[in-house]
Each structure stands twice: as structure tokens, then as C-alpha cells.
Amino acid sequence: MWQTDRPWKVKPPLEYALEKKYKPILENMLPRDPMSCFNLKRGSPKEEFPCLDGNYTCMGRILTLQMYSRQFNRATESGVIFDDIIRPGLENPGSSAGSVSVGCAAGDAQSYILFCDFFDRIIEAYHDHKMSRTQESDFNYDNLKGGDDFDSMYAISCEVSVSRAVEDFSFPMHCSRGERRKLLSLAKQVLSELAKDFPGSLTNLAELTQHCEERFLYQQVPPIELIKTAVGRDWPDARARWVSNDGSLVVWINTEDHLRLLSSRTDANIQEAFKCICVNLVKLEAFYKKWRHPFVWKEHLGWVVSSPAEVGTGLKASVIVRLSHIPQNKRIHDILERLRLHLHPTAKAGLYRVSNAPTIGFTEVGLVQLLVDGVKLLIRIEKRLENEGGIDDLVPAHKYSMDTVTLLKA
Incomplete structure (x- = not known):
């Protein structure tokens, strides 16, 4: 029979002399939570929660006090x-x-x-992408159908850019001067290898002048957005630009990301621009692996870069198109949403930049195919509107997806 007047007691575990002696030493060898190393003068999560009134970013729409509280006491190993x-x-x-x-x-x-609870929701909302899907990569430019056959009366020029982050280095927002200088030194070694087959020259941003071509220009004073987000610290220290001798490829070092490759053309042959990116990006990746600093890749995120707006492929492709009727059409927002494209006016009246909206959920070839098919359709719609015809039969019924792009290629 249990004696109810006696509380049940658990005996403490036995401690042995040697264990007692070495236990503090062993505990000190365990990695500490980085946040425990800080002495931040902060209040509670409720006191520190930012004011999001009038905030129209994806972050402002998603962040709640509950989510903020869950992330509040976390820190990565680099701080x-x-x-x-x-x-x-x-x-x-x-x-x-x-x-x-x-x-x-x-x-x-x-x-x-570490902050996946937040980032996953941002990526899903911004890219309309389910994080349960794994990301695939495809640099086989021969799989691209079209891109060299736009109507030159409408398609004017094009460019393709790809961003990459290098393993074992903090991203530009957080990296130190030493890290940034090591990244530049590493880039010099890698680009000297590339230059053996594809000649080019590297110039520090501090040496660039206002006489550079517009597409190669990067101000010695960084844009205000880079200063506010700490990306522009110590500008232009350890920032550089490499340009191939034929001008077909530009590599920016330590700007918004560790590396940004850009291929632009004065015609709209995006097939050639994409080929230039694919060939040289694969070579650069091999050289970085040789130096034991591969590009950052995560199975569910693909190629990881500093902005969640570019994870997956890190690829942004665009075509400058002459349009006069579509931008004023009442169905323009539905058309762009279903084609999964962005449309922005340029400095020249009547010219618009058409670019891919997502960067994840598609392969590199799939994204450029998405743009190629979308631009062709926009030109068809523009021609129909010029003749005062209806466009209902041309408007896609559903959003383009990777499966849709595959069907269009077939």
C-alpha cells in the first residue's frame, strides 16, 4: 500500500570523482549558442517589435509579433x-x-x-512557390527553344544575369572587410584561370570613371539602398568589375552579392546571352570548387544568395520591348500574373523591360523559356491591339508553371 503522507522522491544520479572533475572541462568544449556570447541591450520581443504601419514589403505583410518572438533570441554562428x-x-x-x-x-x-520559419513563408509568398518541392538546375542551353527569333520591330535588346554566393563567407550585408578582401583575392585567382580561354580584364571600382559605358558603370558612391542595408559599407573597398575583351560578359564582385555575372546584347538574341552565361558560369563553378570554395547550394532552396527574391537560380533575364497598347490595356495585370512576368517602363518612352518574376520553382532553362514564350505572346497581343482586335483568346487561362513551360517546349 502506498503511503500517501510521504512525497515520492527521486534519488539524484551518482557522481564519480573523475566525472565530477572533468565535467566542467567537457561542458566548456561544447559549442555555445552564439546568442549567449552577446550582451545586447534589448528589451522584450514586444518592446522591440518594429512598427509596420505603412510597410508594403512582403516582410511587412508576413511578420507578426508571434513570429518575431520565435526568432528573437536566435543568432547564426557569424552573429x-x-x-x-x-x-x-x-x-x-x-x-x-x-x-x-x-x-x-x-x-x-x-x-x-536558422530563420527558416520566416524565410520559407517569404519565399512562398513572393515566388508563389511551395517549399516542399526540391529545386533543380539545368545549364544545358541547347534545351532552350527560341530566343533568337523575336520580331526585331518590337524586341530591342536583352540581358541575362546570375548571382552566386561563395561557401564559408558571410553575405555582403554582414561580411567584414577581411572577408570581402579575401573574396576579391579569390575572384582574381579564379578569373585569371577563366581568362586563359576567355580573355578579360579586372578593374577595381575605385578606378572606374564616369566615362565608362552605361552598362558597365557602377558609381563610386553606392546607391542609398546599399548604404541603408549595410551592403555599401567601406565602399568601394574590395569591389571590382571584370569585363571580357569582347564585352559579352561582365562579372561584378562584392556588390549586392559575392558574384554577379551579366551578359547583355544590343539585339534581342537572348539565346546567345543565356549561352554565354551558362558556359562561363559552369567554368567559374569548377574553378571555385578547385579552390575549395564552392557556390552555396541547398536542396530545397537551390542556389542560395543574399536576397530571397533571387534564391533558386539567382537568374534574372529581361528583354526590352517596344509596346504602346498593352501597358494601357485593362487586362495587363492578369496577363502578366499568368505569364509570371514583370513589366517596367524604361527611360525611353514606349520601351518596357520584360523580366521573369520568379527565380525558384523553375530550372535556369525553364525560366528563360518562360520569358521567351511570354515575350512572344506579348508581341502577338500588341499586334492584335494595334489592329483593334480582341485578345481574349490570347490571354492564358492559368499561371505558367514548370510543367506548362515543358509542354510549350515540346
């Missing part, structure tokens, strides 16, 4: 905290009339893992 992550959206809250920005950036690759 990135959640307030660093959301700073871009607080510094630039956007407007109700403009396009929606993500409003956040990663300080290092670990940020996407």
Missing part, C-alpha cells in the same frame, strides 16, 4: 540576428503604388536555415 534580416524592409518600406519587394535579406547562408 546575424533577426533584426539584421528585416532591416532592408524597415529602411525601405515601399509604397502602395509600386511593386512589392521582399523587404529582407540574409546575412549568411545559415540564416536561411
Whole structure:
């Protein structure tokens, strides 16, 4: 029979002399939570929660006090905290009339893992993409159908750019001067290897002048957005630009990302621009692996870069198109949403930049195919409107997906 007047007691585990002696030493060898190393003078999550009134970024729409509280006491091994992550959206809250920005950036690759509760929701909302899907990559430019056959009366020029982050380095928002200089030194070694077969020259941003061609120009004073998000610290220290001798490829070093490859053309042959990117990006990846610093890749994210707006492929492709009727058409928003394209006016009247909206959920070839098919359809619609014809039969019934693009290629 149990004696109810006696509380049940659990005996403490036995401690042995040697274990007692070495236990503090063993505990000191365990990795500490990075946040425990900080002495941040902060209040409670409720006291520190930012004001999101009038914030039109993706971050501003998704972040709640409950989510903020869950991330509040976390820090990556390099010292990135959640307030660093959301700073871009607080510094630039956007407007109700403009396009929606993500409003956040990663300080290092670990940020996407440690703060996945937040980043996954941002990526799903911004790219209309389910994070349960794995990301695939395809640099076989021969799989691209078309892109060299646009109507030259409408398609004027094009460009393809790809961003990459290098393993074992913090991202531009968070990296130190030493890291940035090591990245530049590493890039010099890699680009000297590339130059053996594809000659080019590297110039520090401090040496660039206002006499550069417009497409190669990067101001010695960084844009205000880069200053606000700490990407522009110590500008232009350890920033550089490499240009191939034939001008077909530009590589930016330590700007918004560790590397950004850009191929632009004065015609609209995006097939050739994409080929140039694919061939040289694969070579650069091999050289970086040779130096034991591969590009950052995560199975569910694909190629990881600092902005969640470009994870997956890191690829942005665009074509400058002459349009006069479509931008004023009442169905323009439905058309662009279903084609999964962005349309922005350029400095020249009547010319618009058409670019891919998502960067994840498609392969590299799939994204460029999405743009190629979309631009061709926009030109068809523009021609129909010029003749005062109806366009209902040309408007896609559903959003384009990777499966849709595959069917269109077939």
C-alpha cells in the first residue's frame, strides 16, 4: 500500500570523482549558442517589435509579433540576428503604388536555415512557390527553344544575369572587410584561370570613371539602398568589375552579392546571352570548387544568395520591348500574373523591360523559356491591339508553371 503522507522522491544520479572533475572541462568544449556570447541591450520581443504601419514589403505583410518572438533570441554562428534580416524592409518600406519587394535579406547562408520559419513563408509568398518541392538546375542551353527569333520591330535588346554566393563567407550585408578582401583575392585567382580561354580584364571600382559605358558603370558612391542595408559599407573597398575583351560578359564582385555575372546584347538574341552565361558560369563553378570554395547550394532552396527574391537560380533575364497598347490595356495585370512576368517602363518612352518574376520553382532553362514564350505572346497581343482586335483568346487561362513551360517546349 502506498503511503500517501510521504512525497515520492527521486534519488539524484551518482557522481564519480573523475566525472565530477572533468565535467566542467567537457561542458566548456561544447559549442555555445552564439546568442549567449552577446550582451545586447534589448528589451522584450514586444518592446522591440518594429512598427509596420505603412510597410508594403512582403516582410511587412508576413511578420507578426508571434513570429518575431520565435526568432528573437536566435543568432547564426557569424552573429546575424533577426533584426539584421528585416532591416532592408524597415529602411525601405515601399509604397502602395509600386511593386512589392521582399523587404529582407540574409546575412549568411545559415540564416536561411536558422530563420527558416520566416524565410520559407517569404519565399512562398513572393515566388508563389511551395517549399516542399526540391529545386533543380539545368545549364544545358541547347534545351532552350527560341530566343533568337523575336520580331526585331518590337524586341530591342536583352540581358541575362546570375548571382552566386561563395561557401564559408558571410553575405555582403554582414561580411567584414577581411572577408570581402579575401573574396576579391579569390575572384582574381579564379578569373585569371577563366581568362586563359576567355580573355578579360579586372578593374577595381575605385578606378572606374564616369566615362565608362552605361552598362558597365557602377558609381563610386553606392546607391542609398546599399548604404541603408549595410551592403555599401567601406565602399568601394574590395569591389571590382571584370569585363571580357569582347564585352559579352561582365562579372561584378562584392556588390549586392559575392558574384554577379551579366551578359547583355544590343539585339534581342537572348539565346546567345543565356549561352554565354551558362558556359562561363559552369567554368567559374569548377574553378571555385578547385579552390575549395564552392557556390552555396541547398536542396530545397537551390542556389542560395543574399536576397530571397533571387534564391533558386539567382537568374534574372529581361528583354526590352517596344509596346504602346498593352501597358494601357485593362487586362495587363492578369496577363502578366499568368505569364509570371514583370513589366517596367524604361527611360525611353514606349520601351518596357520584360523580366521573369520568379527565380525558384523553375530550372535556369525553364525560366528563360518562360520569358521567351511570354515575350512572344506579348508581341502577338500588341499586334492584335494595334489592329483593334480582341485578345481574349490570347490571354492564358492559368499561371505558367514548370510543367506548362515543358509542354510549350515540346
